[in-house]
Amino acid sequence: MAQSLLAHLYPYIKGSQEDIATFSLQYLLSQSSKLNAAFTKFVADTMGIDLEERLQYLCQVTGESEEKERPDMVGTDADGAEVVLFEMKFYASLTANQPNTYLDRLRKNGGKGLLFICPMARKTSLWAKLQELCGTETDDVNKYCVTVNGVNLAITTWSEVLGLLKQVASTVDNAFIPDTGMICLDITSLTPLSSSCPPGELECRETKANILQK
Numbered sequence: 434m435a436q437s438l439l440a441h442l443y444p445y446i447k448g449s450q451e452d453i454a455t456f457s458l459q460y461l462l463s464q465s466s467k468l469n470a471a472f473t474k475f476v477a478d479t480m481g482i483d484l485e486e487r488l489q490y491l492c493q494v495t496g497e498s499e500e501k502e503r504p505d506m507v508g509t510d511a512d513g514a515e516v517v518l519f520e521m522k523f524y525a526s527l528t529a530n531q532p533n534t535y536l537d538r539l540r541k542n543g544g545k546g547l548l549f550i551c552p553m554a555r556k557t558s559l560w561a562k563l564q565e566l567c568g569t570e571t572d573d574v575n576k577y578c579v580t581v582n583g584v585n586l587a588i589t590t591w592s593e594v595l596g597l598l599k600q601v602a603s604t605v606d607n608a609f610i611p612d613t614g615m616i617c618l619d620i621t622s623l624t625p626l627s628s629s630c631p632p633g634e635l636e637c638r639e640t641k642a643n644i645l646q647k
Contacts, residue, residue, distance in 0.1 A: 450523045454591075455492055455505040457616045458521075461598060462490045467606040468598060468613075475597050476508070476517060480546040480587045481574040485510050488517070496538050502530040504547075515544050522551040522559065532563055532586055539584045546585035553590045560588045591620055 462469045469487045477484040488508035494515075496502045508517035518535050535547050551559050560577055563586060571579040571586075578587035595617045602613040 449525070451505055451521045451525065454523070454620050455519075455521050457619065458594070459490050459492050459506055461609065461612060461616065464612075465602075465606050465609050468601055468609060471597060471601040472594070473508070475594070476546075476548060479589050480517075480548060480578055480585045482517075482545045482585055484508075484516060484545070489513075496534075502534045502538060504535055515539070515542050517545060518547045520547070520549045522549060522555065524555075527559075527562065527566070532566060536567075536581055536584050536586065540582065544584065546587065549588040550591060550594055551588065553592055556588060556590055563588065595620060 462472055466487060469490070473484055473486065473488050488510060491507050491509065493503050493505060494507045504518040505521045506519040507515050508519070510516050515538075518539060520531060520535070532547055532549075539545065539547060549559065549563065556577070564571065564579065567579070567581050567586065571581050573579055574585060574587070577589070578585055580586075598613050599617055602609045
């Protein structure tokens with residue numbers, strides 16, 4: 434019998450916003466092959482890369498480099514190779530490993546892309562920062578995706594991801610409508626609905642998130 438969403442999340446309730454969101458998303462992708470396939474296609478289209486129809490998604494897999502980087506989620510292919518890394522953001526700043534250590538990890542292992550998922554209110558500013566950190570050795574794929582020395586880097590929003598999950602659950606996998614709805618409500622409550630946050634609100638939340646992250 435499949436584990437309930439609440440039972441799955443209980444060990445992580447005291448974690449960060451990013452932890453809760455990551456484990457929630459990974460739970461859905463591991464339980465529903467239809468949600469998995471739809472999300473994987475979305476990732477491939479967003480990043481301009483080819484992926485298998487479905488991937489196995491794992492949380493917080495520590496790398497083998499000296500930095501011991503630990504992306505929020507990894508996607509592995511049928512052979513167990515890491516092909517995509519994911520970093521979930523709400524208000525916390527980028528760490529020292531983001532994005533370049535993650536890109537190096539993908540490059541070393543023959544991976545294809547690194548995808549950041551963030552609130553709509555942070556998309557433009559976070560993307561500008563990511564591009565700045567990557568330097569000039571980039572080639573544009575689309576407005577929010579570049580290739581960095583053979584590995585693609587892209588950004589999308591929680592609203593896009595959650596909208597996809599809700600649509601797929603309601604049309605082809607009705608059994609996951611309750612869990613998808615719960616996750617969408619929980620994650621939406623952590624994010625500003627638009628870029629029109631009150632002055633200083635986003636910066637204040639970023640400061641608090643960074644303090645908790647340390």
